[in-house]
Amino acid sequence: GTDAFQETDITGILLPVTKYAITVKDPSKLAQAFIDSYYVAITGRPGPVLIDVPRDVLQADVEPSWKDEPSLMKYALDSIAWQTQEPNPELVSKAAEILMNAEKPVIIAGGGVIISNATNELIKLAEYLMAPVVVTTLGIGSMPSDHPLMLGVIGMHGRIEANLAVIESDVVLAVGMRFADRSVGRFDELQKGRKIIHIDIDASELGKNVTPTVSIVGDAKRVLAELHACIASRIARKETRPFIQRLKAIGESFDEFMNTHGEPNRITSWRALKVIREELPRNTIVTTGVGQHQMWVQLCFKVFEPRTLIMSCGLGTMGFGLPAAVGAKAAAPDRTVVCLDGDGSFLMTCQSLVPIVQYEMPVICIIFDNRTLGMIRQLQDFFYQKRYKDEHLGLSKRHVERGIDYVKLAESMGVEGAVAESLDDLRMLLRRAIRSGQALVIDLPIDREERVLPMVPPGKWLNQMMMPLGFDLHARIRV
Known part of the structure; x- marks a missing residue:
């Protein structure tokens, strides 16, 4: 309140987008603030917290003192207490009855399945019911891509078979996911002709966009286990x-x-991702930026374990991929870490190559280089009569194929760079990078007119998927 240098009400600004925010004014309470904030961050539905520490507090001398348990005010404890409650057995029984009588049940697994470490419980229930599993973008990895019941990601940029499964279903079991337009399209169409069971640790998500037949508040791991036991009995x-x-x-x-x-x-992109998947160890951690390349990855890159595909989803933050790869490599130094990035996303945070060099992190970055903000160009192509504006990333509007030299850019920061002129080049470069244990930036030139398909147009239902020219979906459905 003294108008000190750079002073602003950061706590007030971030209250709407954090679970808990506090400004520590008493140096003796700083340690306890960390205990309390950590408790809030990991309890129930995990989320970000903010501890605002003024400079004078940071510089103060203090004897550390804290309690082993959180000392939050009652209202703060009450606000998250409901997120740890036991699932209602009557609702579990009702959900089990619906699933037992379903002809075409489909399970939608969201990020909550991964957060609660519920992948085994999900697989056991799906196998017992012989129910196919589809995933939201955040749910990718909750069941291995090569599992016979896995149909892939749903939604605007979802797999054909996954979207068709939801369309044909008579019962949808949604676990640890929020019904969003990007995942299910039109909410009114989803509710026609099918029963919906929604499980989530956050009660505020239940009934928000879709009115379920049964809503169960609880941790995904616990509820899925109880649901399986109830059905198996x-x-x-x-x-x-x-x-x-x-x-x-x-x-x-x-x-x-x-x-x-x-x-x-x-x-x-599809051919390149096939080569990349073939060359990477099964447990490789892959990160992406945001844009076309991210959607290609979720469509055709196989993921076999939870937490091995890390992407920005809810906010769609471009530039996420490379810093996320740095964090992943720091957390798992013995795992292969690869950033699959778009040229637009890479340019936003390419300075992350500096800590990769400083800390000797053998991160591999592959840039899908189409010399354009591809998703923007795609939307302008499909929905704005090809009126292209501010999507060009090349160095000259006259010569659209003249792009940025990412090899020189990488080398200027101390990382080796190379251009993959063919799929064989890509395979050779990947093998060399993995074998050498050195960081590498691979520039992968692709056609700027390549599109992410299938695509459900905004505001449409899943049955209105746009297909690439030459692929007749209706003929294949009839067969």
Whole structure:
């Protein structure tokens, strides 16, 4: 309150986007503030907290003192107490009854499944019910991509078979996810002709956008385990559901189309990601920025373990990929860490190459270089009559293929750079980087007109997916 240098009400500014925010004015209470804030951050639905520490508090001499348990005010404790409550057994029983009688049940797994370490419980329930699993973007990794019941990511930039599964379903079990327009499209269409069971640790998410048949507040791991036990005590394990194989066949035909159509030696995102997946260890941690490259990754890059694909989702923050890779490598130094980035995202935080050199982190960064803000260009193409504006990333508007020299940019910060002129080059560079244990930036030039497809237009239902030219979805559905 003294108008000191750079003083601002940062606590007030960030209150709407944090679980808990506090300004510490008494140096003796700083240690306890960390205990309290950490408790809030990890309890119930995890989220960010803010501890604002003025400079005079940081510089003060103080004897550390704290309690082992949080000493929050009652209102703060009460505000998160409901997030740790036991699931209602009557609601669990009701949900079990609905799932037992379903003809085409589908499980939507969100980020809450991963946060609660509920992947085993999810798989056990899905296998017992023989229910296909689809995931939100944050839920990728909650079931291995090569599991027979995994159909992939749903939504605006979702897999065909995953979206079709939701369309055909008569029961949807949504676990640890918030119903958002990017994941399910139109809420009114989702509620037509199907029952919805929603499990979430955050009661404020239940009934917010969709009115479920059954809403259960609770931790995903606990609720899924109780749901499985309840069902297993009443019916035998389901053996088969023919619609799953039909949908998987459609998805496989789309993958084949995307990997084979067009010039055979041309680099495309789908072909490149196939090569990258083949060369990386199964437990590699992959990060992405935000844009077309991120959507290509969620569509066709196989993920086998939780927390091995790290992306910015809710806010869609460009530039997330490279700093996230630095953090991942610091947390897991023995794992291969790869940043799959777009050129636009990379340019926002390319200075993260400096700590990669300083701390000798062998992070691999692959730039999908189409010399444009690809997602912006795609939206201007599809919905704004090709009126392109401020999406060009090349050095000259006259010569659109003249892009930024990412090799020189990387080398100026002490990281080796290389251009992959072919898929064979990409494979060779990846093998060399993994073998050498050195950081590497790979510039991967791709066509600026390549689009992320399938795509559900904004405000539309999942059955209105836009397809690439040459792929007849309706013909494959009829078969």
